[in-house]
Amino acid sequence: DTGVSQDPRHKITKRGQNVTFRxxxxxxxxxxxxxxxxxxxxxxxxxxxxxxxxxEKSRLLSDRxxxxxxxxxxxxxxIQRTEQGDSAMYLCASSTRGTNxxxxxxxxxxxxxxx
Amino acid sequence: DQQVKQNSPSLSxxxxxxxxxxxxxxxxxxxxxxxxxxYPAEGPTFLISISSIxxxxxxxxxxxxxxxxxxxxxxxxxxxxPGDSAVYFCAASPSGTYKYIFGTGTRLKxxx
Numbered sequence: 001d002t003g004v005s006q007d008p009r010h011k012i013t014k015r016g017q018n019v020t021f022r023x024x025x026x027x028x029x030x031x032x033x034x035x036x037x038x039x040x041x042x043x044x045x046x047x048x049x050x051x052x053x054x055x056e057k058s059r060l061l062s063d064r065x066x067x068x069x070x071x072x073x074x075x076x077x078x079i080q081r082t083e084q085g086d087s088a089m090y091l092c093a094s095s096t097r098g099t100n101x102x103x104x105x106x107x108x109x110x111x112x113x114x115x
Numbered sequence: 116d117q118q119v120k121q122n123s124p125s126l127s128x129x130x131x132x133x134x135x136x137x138x139x140x141x142x143x144x145x146x147x148x149x150x151x152x153x154y155p156a157e158g159p160t161f162l163i164s165i166s167s168i169x170x171x172x173x174x175x176x177x178x179x180x181x182x183x184x185x186x187x188x189x190x191x192x193x194x195x196x197p198g199d200s201a202v203y204f205c206a207a208s209p210s211g212t213y214k215y216i217f218g219t220g221t222r223l224k225x226x227x
Contacts, residue, residue, distance in 0.1 A: 004158070006158075031213060033213070033214070040219065041217075041219055041220075042119075042204050042206070042217025042218050042219050042220055043159065043204070043206075043215075043217050044217070045214040045215060045216070048213055048214060055213075056212060056213075056214060058214075091158055091159070093158075095213065101213070102147045102149070102164060102166075102208060102213070103149065103161055103164055104149070104161065104213075104215065105161055106151075106158035106159045106160070106161075107158050108156075108157055108158045109157075109158045111156075
């Protein structure tokens with residue numbers, strides 16, 4: 001078990017470009033979460049999936065953001081027409097079903113810089 | 116509206132002593148709480164959890180205490196080690212959801 005992985009680790013893009021991030025959860029985990037963290041703040045919830053179903057979305061997730069988990073395994077987060085305010089660390093987490101389902105395990109994050 | 120607050124941005128403790136990190140919350144509907152440790156350029160690492168039906172949970176050097184009437188939880192690290200130096204986040208989950216609301220973190224420095 002290699003834990004939650006995210007790709008890429010760093011992304012620099014110009015304002016107005018589209019970017020896509022990938023998250024691979026821990027293999028037996030059925031829930032997957034996306035958070036965003038900016039400097040000096042704690043992670044902020046964006047959305048989560050149970051298997052392939054997207055069950056909750058934050059109002060932070062504007063129309064430019066879309067997340068998918070097509071086969072209930074890996075997930076992608078796409079940001080269209082990036083803005084400088086999108087610069088942040090994008091974190092993915094996963095959790096299992098059962099007794100410890102409330103414990104979320106994070107990946108290393110993707111740091112996005114919009115210039 | 117900050118529903119989860121960590122009012123101490125930083126804390127310094129001597130190696131071998133106890134570290135106490137505090138967290139306050141405003142929403143009585145939170146029913147599960149987590150503590151994370153975060154090193155620079157890494158994702159948060161899960162440390163310990165506590166359900167609202169308990170008032171204490173212990174795992175090795177880490178103990179979390181929950182005072183529901185005061186809407187306060189604390190993380191005790193005994194004994195503190197230099198490797199514990201990191202930013203610590205508390206997080207709370209509203210009942211009926213799996214999302215977490217995080218505090219702004221406390222930077223712990225353990226002095227050798």
